[in-house]
Amino acid sequence: xxxxxxxxxxxxxxxxxxxxxxxxxxxxxxxxxxxxxxxxxxxxxxxxxxxxxxxxxxxxxxxxxxxxxxxxxxxxxxxxxxxxxxxxxxxxxxxxxxxxxxxxxxxxxxxxxxxxxxxxxxxxxxxxxxxxxxxxxxxxxxxxxxxxxxxxxxxxxxxxxxxxxxxxxxxxxxxxxxxxxxxxxxxxxxxxxxxxxxxxxxxxxxxxxxxxxxxxxxxxxxxxxxxxxxxxxxxxxxxxxxxxxxxxxxxxxxxxxxxxxxxxxxxxxxxxxxxxxxxxxxxxxxxxxxxxxxxxxxxxxxxxxxxxxxxxxxxxxxxxxxxxxxxxxxxxxxxxxxxxxxxxxxxxxxxxxxxxxxxxxxxxxxxxxxxxxxxx
Numbered sequence: 001x002x003x004x005x006x007x008x009x010x011x012x013x014x015x016x017x018x019x020x021x022x023x024x025x026x027x028x029x030x031x032x033x034x035x036x037x038x039x040x041x042x043x044x045x046x047x048x049x050x051x052x053x054x055x056x057x058x059x060x061x062x063x064x065x066x067x068x069x070x071x072x073x074x075x076x077x078x079x080x081x082x083x084x085x086x087x088x089x090x091x092x093x094x095x096x097x098x099x100x101x102x103x104x105x106x107x108x109x110x111x112x113x114x115x116x117x118x119x120x121x122x123x124x125x126x127x128x129x130x131x132x133x134x135x136x137x138x139x140x141x142x143x144x145x146x147x148x149x150x151x152x153x154x155x156x157x158x159x160x161x162x163x164x165x166x167x168x169x170x171x172x173x174x175x176x177x178x179x180x181x182x183x184x185x186x187x188x189x190x191x192x193x194x195x196x197x198x199x200x201x202x203x204x205x206x207x208x209x210x211x212x213x214x215x216x217x218x219x220x221x222x223x224x225x226x227x228x229x230x231x232x233x234x235x236x237x238x239x240x241x242x243x244x245x246x247x248x249x250x251x252x253x254x255x256x257x258x259x260x261x262x263x264x265x266x267x268x269x270x271x272x273x274x275x276x277x278x279x280x281x282x283x284x285x286x287x288x289x290x291x292x293x294x295x296x297x298x299x300x301x302x303x304x305x306x307x308x309x310x311x312x313x314x315x316x317x318x319x320x321x322x323x324x325x326x327x328x329x330x331x332x333x334x335x336x337x338x339x340x341x342x343x344x345x346x347x348x349x350x351x352x353x354x355x356x357x358x359x360x361x362x363x364x365x366x367x368x369x370x371x372x373x374x375x376x
Contacts, residue, residue: 026152029165030081040224041070043217044193051214052200062196069189076181076289081167083175085150086158086297093141094118102140118142123299125266126256144298146267148250158297161248173297177278178289180243183236190232194225246274258302266302 044066053059094102098114105111119133119142126145128134134143139156143149148160150170159173171179201222204215242252246268255264268274277300279285280292 026165026168030168033077033166036224037074040193040221043221044197047214047217048197048200048221051212052218065192066196069185069192072289073182073185073189076178076185077167079178079289080164080171080175080182081169083169083178083291085153085155085160085170085172086174088139088141088144088147088156088158089296089298092122092144092298093139099140115142125258125302127259129257131257131259145300145302146248146251146256147298159248159300160250161242162250173293173295174291177291177293180236180239180278181287181289183232183239187229187232187236190225190229194222194229197222197225243278244271244274246277267300269301269303 045063049059049063049066053062094114095118098118101114102111105114115133115135122142122144124133124142124145126134134147135141136143136149136156138149138154141156143156144158146159147156149156150160150163152163153170155170157170157172159176161171161176161179163170164179167179167182169175197218200218204219242249245265247264251264251267255262256266258266269277277294280294282292285292
């Protein structure tokens with residue numbers, strides 16, 4: 001008995017040590033990028049500009065431009081790493097009483113009623129593949145639209161795009177703008193280095209440089225800048241396309257599912273509004289890594305929602321824009337190609353969605369409000 005009592009604390013200690021080691025390993029990619037950045041600073045400023053460039057004017061211009069790109073690169077990278085991902089607000093969490101009911105009740109109609117009651121007043125449009133309410137069993141909450149559970153962070157992340165090992169952080173609603181600027185400024189940083197280093201790289205191969213250690217720094221600096229420019233340009237171009245379509249990386253691989261079916265462009269509001277959702281209304285802040293994204297991350301305007309007077313409006317405090325914000329996203333006009341999806345009236349409360357007289361209910365959708373499925 002005594003040995004058995006001692007085994008549990010020992011196992012817990014080993015598990016804690018393992019988790020701490022994993023957390024330390026997660027910082028290895030960040031340390032690698034930081035090391036490359038520090039070396040590139042030394043190679044460009046000291047070896048190229050100060051020791052290899054003979055023209056004073058060229059030195060001054062290159063140093064000023066380089067430090068501008070370097071500052072913006074480091075600033076946006078820092079913000080992407082250390083901005084904490086946002087989690088769903090308390091309205092989406094189950095109450096203590098509901099949690100107790102879930103523990104006592106077997107899976108069945110009783111649990112389905114608990115989830116239905118918890119989600120009825122929330123601005124939720126998306127569902128699982130079977131048409132069920134999206135619920136996270138680990139976090140014990142009803143998932144907001146575009147929210148997903150990150151297995152690395154072990155949390156539900158608002159508007160999760162992906163977990164990026166190069167920043168050791170989840171990229172989501174709170175830092176997606178910073179991530180985009182990080183890609184943009186890192187690409188400009190590499191392109192600038194490659195462009196200004198090119199003539200000295202050519203001199204290296206034509207024996208036009210003195211035989212010093214600077215020539216090797218110049219050679220490797222050009223190779224590294226050119227290599228990173230290729231990979232960054234493709235990644236940055238892909239995320240620019242995602243922004244133009246108002247999609248996340250997860251939504252690009254698996255289209256969001258709404259009450260009436262799948263729609264890969266369900267959150268697209270048009271190029272201008274899609275851009276403003278990420279960068280905000282004030283264009284003077286677009287190029288700076290300061291948070292200006294619109295909304296609260298818990299609800300998003302969608303062109304699949306019928307905005308007629310009979311429909312229940314978004315609950316106060318859960319709108320995509322808060323009362324204290326000056327900006328407001330008007331609902332987007334429904335696309336003609338989707339008009340057939342809204343032949344019947346919707347309501348978040350879903351209390352009498354399938355009992356109205358003369359209402360046509362698609363096959364297999366008659367009990368959507370009561371169907372619940374865990375999704376992680």
